[in-house]
Amino acid sequence: MSEIELVSGPDAPGGELMAGVASVLGAPAAERRRSLRQLPQGLALRLYTAMARLRAFDERAVILQRQGTIGTYPPYYGEEAVQAASVLALDDRDWLFPTYRQNAVATLRGCPPESPLLLWRGNPAGWYDVHRYRTAPICVPVATNYPHAVGAAWGSRLRGESTVALAFGGDGSTSPGDFHEACNLAAVVVAPVIFLVTNNQWAISTPVQQQTKVTRLADKATAYGIPGVRVDSFDVFACYEAVAAAAARGRAGLGPTLIEAVGYRLGPHGTADEPSLYRDPERARLWAGMEPLGRAGAAMVDAGLTTLEALEEIRESAVAEMLLAGDQLEAVPVPELEEIADRVHLSTPWTLSPDHLREPSYPRAG
Amino acid sequence: MPTNPKTNRTGSRPTSRRAVARQLPHGLTAQQCREMYHKMVQIRHFEDHAAEAYAQAKVGGFLHLYIGEEAVAVGAIAAAREDDHILGHYRDHGYALARGCDVQACMAELFGRETGICHGRGGSMHLADAKRHFWGGHAIVGSHIPIGAGMAYAMQYLEEPLVVLDFFGDGATGNGIFHEGLNMAALWNLPVVFICENNLYGMGATLAEESPVSDMMIKAEGYTMPAVQCDGMDVLSVYGAVQQAAEHCRSGKGPFFVEALTYRFRGHSMADPELYRDKEEVRRWRELDPIPRFGDFLVQHRISSQQELAQVNEEAEAEMLEAVRFADASPWPDPSTAARGVYANPIDPEAAQEALTLAADPAPAAS
């Protein structure tokens, strides 16, 4: 198995891995300013605000986990650009299929932040209205959300609707068969679906080089005859353009797109993970400067779109919002045992009926 | 037309048999060519008889005929070493016979008899012969792809110079297990040749209904795996492709993907009204029948005479008639041995009986 080169190398920022990825913020200063100034009125600030809210949620969730208010939690520090850009580049009628890593995306569509937090607290009150926010429940089993998204997109096409579906995933999620079956079927039925794979180079402790022989995950698209595009995952503006283009393709009846958002997992896999056991912390520090919120903000100020003070205000109000949400959690009543399987089945099987749960009895043969 | 004076390729007919043999592609000898023809004919006659026996209800379960695709198994297996490992799908008579499995035992297996190659327990879809390194027909589409990768991993780990030939259909490439198997094989540089028999259909699904790309070899690009396409109706073309692939694997360069463009002349299985394709298409493909095509080649190159070819066909027919007689006369397996070959460490019958009794009368629930 391949040795992973540690401190610098092809998969460091500016290395071979990032070569040729679509980037707005990585362009020379004059070009970057021009691009930002050409954005539709207010878009940059809306993207910034969405990222700031995601960031504040994530930081609050980690604190709540440390305090024991919620259970395990998968932080997404560094992935805010991909998530915010996806939601904003899509129409509110379009479907989102998140994994654990995008657990708070519904909050960008009006879902109260308490919902995902309560979910991590194991409280059924955390179930948000999937139809209202057009956001499927998060999938923890890796890659299972891809076929779901294809189903939604294919259904939309069969009904003659113009909605698209977007499924999030990681580098590791490209290995299970579900990814392949989803891409294959989507391409065959020309489903308007976007596979947004964030290549953060790690699947827990497995580096992407031990995951697949392909170095550019977008190249996997060739096997399905669909376009595969690569974008800087730390660049909210480039991500926005990539998702908007893929959505337009889908709506035009041209079928699926695979987007590889390239970057690095800046934090641990989850709150019970210690990355220094399997990767050099020096390496994460190399990538730290790519952190998407500060990077976008600096470029916006530089382009004269806003001021540092205005951005600070946005961040502060996001922090206040999430603080408040966190404070609500303990007041929500602990669920009754009977609720444990609510919303799991369309009609509850007898093994989960309240009577059975209270006093289990098994039918006898004969 | 340009002529190469050295090999006389397109000039006048070569004069001696030896001169011809020197011109055979891929280093093949005349004897090897005759052998390949013989194998294809055997498979064809075997299956004609199997179909007849099926109509007479002598064969139970499913029967998937390989008729039309013989060049793929024969060319590929001839290009491998005798002890290279082979796996394939349920359309498996061709692999077995091409590897030289006993014809009578194969026929008896279809008939479900104790003398069958798997003692009548596997039937048509599950021929296997461990001592010939033929690890079977597999009925679950794609299931043997990761198994083949696993065998190749064993070869790599044990440092054995053997490669694995893993045959599957175009339909199998849509299955997630195909992806997982090829991903691991590529990542770990495993010595496995993936041989995709693209016969344009997966049961009643056309290629366009099952795959977004019509060339299966494109799928190998998703794993950065080298791939070639060959004419699956031409045994020499298949031989050349698999020879190249096996060499690549054996020299430690990792897996290789071979796509053979082929066609099954018969239905998917014996119960197939074939509503998904028209007769004209079948007729056009039948014109490419690999057996007469290769027969013509042998005659043209004076490797065999028409009479010799006719004799091969007659002998194969007699051999298969005898195989059917053998199968018919063979005993059925003893039902009390039904579990034989299921477990590596057979279950103690008393313990099994106890478990069955328990299942019939579950213990009262704890309260």
Ligand SMILES: Cc1ncc(C[n+]2csc(CCOP(=O)(O)OP(=O)(O)O)c2C)c(N)n1
């Ligand atoms: C089918 C399945 N296998 C294994 C796991 C355990 N697991 C949880 S997250 C994860 C890594 C996924 O990595 P990646 O797709 O790169 O996403 P990331 O966590 O980096 O966002 C694994 C293996 C799982 N949840 N589901």
Ligand SMILES: Cc1ncc(C[n+]2csc(CCOP(=O)(O)OP(=O)(O)O)c2C)c(N)n1
């Ligand atoms: C996992 C699985 N799904 C479905 C089937 C039913 N089935 C049997 S053969 C077949 C078609 C496979 O087509 P292909 O791989 O092209 O092989 P061919 O029969 O054309 O040789 C299907 C769908 C199965 N056996 N296993």
Ligand SMILES: [Mg+2]
């Ligand atoms: Mg990852």
Ligand SMILES: [Mg+2]
């Ligand atoms: Mg097929």
